[in-house]
Amino acid sequence: MGNVFVSVKDLELNNQYAYKWIDARFNLQDSAEGHHLFENSHIDQAVYWDLEKDLSDMNKAAGRHPMPDKEQLKALFERSGLQQQQNILIYDQGGAPFATRAWWMLQYGGFKNVKVVQEGYQALEQAGFKTSNEKSKVKTTSLEIDWQDHLYTDRNGVKDIVEGKVKRTLLDARAHNRYKGEIEPIDKVAGHIPGALNYDWEQLKTKGYLAPNDSLLEVVSKDEPITVYCGSGVTASPLYAVLKEMDYQNVQLYTGSYSDWITEYEVEKGE
Structure with missing residues (x-):
């Protein structure tokens, strides 16, 4: 594993549930597409982070995808069931900027053990990782955030x-x-x-x-x-x-x- 990216070939199928999975698929031309893809099929127990609803505050006037404030990000992390020290894997469709956007937000929040799956969702599916179309049951957490x-x-x-x-x-x-x-x-x-x-x-x-x-x-x-x-x-x-x-x-x-x-x-x- 590198500092940021991990290849699907370096992940072990029998370790799938050792990770917290975040699905960050999105389409800048069709803002509903990522969520539809997630609802259709995602890595089992993954949570979905939407570029515009979760990783931006579209009500602000600081550019086209404004930075959420710390309270918004803390709420996102907690309702996603994240723990500060857990191993987190993020994927999008591969070759896209959305998983790295989510990864950066977690770096900003002080999470240490986060990687982006380099090749994206389809490669994970083809490698045999268990998928689902059911919404994950998430136990919310309470975090002390070490903002970077x-x-x-x-x-x-x-x-x-x-x-x-x-x-x-x-x-x-x-x-x-x-x-x-x-x-x-x-x-x-x-x-x-x-x-x-x-x-x-x-x-x-x-x-x-x-x-x-x-x-x-x-x-x-x-x-x-x-x-x-x-x-x-x-x-x-x-x-x-x-x-x-x-x-x-x-x-x-x-x-x-x-x-x-x-x-x-x-x-x-x-x-």
Whole structure:
């Protein structure tokens, strides 16, 4: 096992119930699809975490997938029956940013023993892990959360980086033509946060799943503090996760990301 990811081939079938399973499947084009998939079939005793209902607070105005507050996340962890020290496995459809979003929220909450199943649900099913279409019976827990605030930053923290008050490298996870401001299919303003570098998270896909890529080393070195962002805070999470898998030590996530930044501040275009 790596720091973040585990391959299906490294999981033992007879150990299935030694893990707490979280299903994070989602579709950004069809927000109901993930829950429908879960209801149809999921790893037995898994709980479902919805990107927009559980892993974002869509009532906030801090980007397109705003960060839930600590009380909301604590309630999610507790109603999911989580224990701080238990072994937790998260899956999505593979090669997607949703399991890493859930994984990051658990890192923020101080959970130590959490892995993302690299190849996703279908590979687990094909490997013979028991599945179900029944809702899991969950015993709620009561947690003392050890919040890891250094893993998270907001718009003001990023402004301090842009102004040189804090020495960190901003790393934009979007496609290169969006970073350069040549196109912008979603947000009102095209470009990137001033001073940011670019590494398209799609480069992390290998054979349909997320994996380390040595080309990252050509963009950011392991000894520099890094703050990752994307458009809405979702696709930055696989980049964050792979950086941690590759032993980058000082990484944080700007969950508001570009869609939050442009509500207050100027952008750059070009390289």
